[in-house]
Amino acid sequence: MRFASLGSGSKGNSTIIQSDNTCIMIDCGFSVKDCVRRLERLNKTPNDIDAILVTHEHSDHWKGVLPLATRYSIDIYITSGCLRASGLDANSYLGINLIDSHKAFKIGDIEVKPIPVPHDANEPVQFILQDANSRFGILTDVGSITPYIIEQYSGCNGLLLEANHDLQLLQSGSYPRFLKDRVGGQWGHLNNQQTADLLNVIDHSCIQQLVIGHISLSNNSKQLAKASIENVYKGAANIIYADQEEGFDWLHLSAL
Ligand SMILES: [Zn+2]
Ligand SMILES: [Zn+2]
Incomplete structure (x- = not known):
């Protein structure tokens, strides 16, 4: 599995996860034209x-x-609450699949x-994706942070985790x-401190690739996030800091 x-x-998010035979996009906060341009960087x-x-x-x-979905006939997976908030209903587009926010499902060889x-x-939901080799x-x-979050995000091999703001800078x-x-x-x-604390309480022993993202341009900086997190978190993985404009390039997860 690899992800990018x-x-x-806050100006736009989109993450791509690729397994042997399945390619999944999580969110798309960019126009179609911008999205196509950004996808090109990842081939x-x-x-x-x-x-x-x-x-x-x-x-x-x-x-x-x-x-993006209507233009290229891509299936959408969404909770009914989110769909309702977006002003659509399940008949708005044939490719809409309603998901149960407490129930795993499969897309190709990936369990979501x-x-x-x-x-x-x-x-709102976040996601854990697993194929035969990695999580x-x-x-x-x-x-x-809820107890369920701590339980579920333990044991991941790849992790994209928010460190949105520095509390002092926000205030x-x-x-x-x-x-x-x-x-x-x-x-x-989550602020930098909460993120650092979360990293310490989850089982982080299996992390191969760790990315800190959704870093606010107004209330945080990569330097502040790095200082807060790397001061507290002593896990082995090298930490990458995601960029608003560039995102980050493919990161590979090796087989368990
Ligand atoms: Zn957001
Ligand atoms: Zn939000």
Whole structure:
């Protein structure tokens, strides 16, 4: 299995996971044109994508999903709460597959497990994807850590984890009060310290590739995230910091 990102942050997110015979996109917060351009960097076209999984309806994740899916006839997998929040119904597009946020399902040779998370969206989920050889987890847009998150994200080989903001920078920054409360609250985003703590409490012994993403351009920096996380987390894996514009290139997970 290998994974890559078309971009990561509040201006747009999209992650690609590729197994032996299946290619899955998680979210698409970019226009079709922008998405195609970004896919080219990874030597992919929309025709290579078997399915798009949707985490939640915020535009940095959802904006390009339906335009891309309808244009290239790609299946969409989405919770009913998220679909409702996006203003569509299951008949809006033939390729819509409603998922149970507590139930795993298969796409090709990949088992997809939705993980319900606390975030200020409608029935938001994150995902763990597993093939015969490895296990990849994505966890962004989550305001607080639940016991279920700790249990499920333990034992991943590849992990894309949010470190959205530096708490001090958020509090002293230019955001209006309501937005500071939203971003930093229980239903907002993880700060650097929460991310570092999470890495220490999950079983991180199997991590081969660790990426920190959804780093705020206003309330954080790669340097701040790196300093907070690498000060606390002593796991073996080298840490990559995802970029809003560049995402990150293919990262390979070797067989267990
Ligand atoms: Zn987001
Ligand atoms: Zn969000």
